[in-house]
Amino acid sequence: xxxxxxxxxxxxxxxSLLLLFLVTQTQISAPLMVLVVVLTGLLGMLLVRAEGRHTxxxxxxxxxxxxLPTDELIDGAFLLVAGALTLTPGLVTDAIGILLVVPVTRxxxxxxxxxxxxxxxxxxxxxxxxxxxxxxxxxxxxxxxGPNVGGQGPGPAGPPDGDAYDLDEEAYDIDFEDDDSGDRxxxx
Numbered sequence: 715x716x717x718x719x720x721x722x723x724x725x726x727x728x729x730s731l732l733l734l735f736l737v738t739q740t741q742i743s744a745p746l747m748v749l750v751v752v753l754t755g756l757l758g759m760l761l762v763r764a765e766g767r768h769t770x771x772x773x774x775x776x777x778x779x780x781x782l783p784t785d786e787l788i789d790g791a792f793l794l795v796a797g798a799l800t801l802t803p804g805l806v807t808d809a810i811g812i813l814l815v816v817p818v819t820r821x822x823x824x825x826x827x828x829x830x831x832x833x834x835x836x837x838x839x840x841x842x843x844x845x846x847x848x849x850x851x852x853x854x855x856x857x858x859x860g861p862n863v864g865g866q867g868p869g870p871a872g873p874p875d876g877d878a879y880d881l882d883e884e885a886y887d888i889d890f891e892d893d894d895s896g897d898r899x900x901x902x
Contacts, residue, residue, distance in 0.1 A: 729804025736805075754808040758800025761815040766793050788824050788832075 733751070737744050769789050776783035792814045799811030813819045836844035 725807060726802075726804065729802075729806045732805055751803050751805060751808070754805060754812075755800050755803065758808050758811045758815065759797065761812065762793055762797045762800060765815050765817070766790070766797075769793060784828075785824060788828060789820060792820055792824065 733747060736742055737747050742750075769786055773783040773786045773790070776786060796811040796814035799807045799814070802808075814823065833845055837847060
């Protein structure tokens with residue numbers, strides 16, 4: 715948590731140092747630099763607005779087609795962050811915000827966030843159900859069935875300890891007609 719707070723404080727510091735460097739080391743005057751910062755923020759907000767409308771339209775189209783708009787929802791979150799960054803005065807925050815707005819640069823960022831952050835987090839929290847990476851048989855991770863029943867899970871694959879039976883639907887049929895005790899427990 716402290717790391718994220720430090721990062722949040724580092725970005726405005728970098729912005730301030732960059733602006734100070736540009737004003738003192740180049741021929742750009744301070745009022746012109748303020749104008750550049752305001753114009754980059756305005757450009758970023760216009761791009762966020764246009765891309766936001768486009769993303770909402772894509773979400774509606776996917777929902778109408780019965781599909782999950784996963785990429786579009788991630789794009790919407792990026793656009794929210796980009797809007798906050800472009801509203802923050804500074805060239806560094808505006809540059810990061812514009813990188814999140816432009817679809818060409820947003821696509822690889824989205825892939826990295828989805829594959830390296832979101833999918834592992836969801837798999838960890840749901841036991842693999844979020845991505846379909848679940849165990850379909852045996853005892854994973856050395857449960858009661860041995861070290862690695864069925865060759866699934868981490869560790870060496872090996873045969874199961876004990877007999878395995880494949881039961882069909884007839885194995886679950888119960889015939890109450892042959893019951894001598896007369897106890898039918900409410901089954902008619």
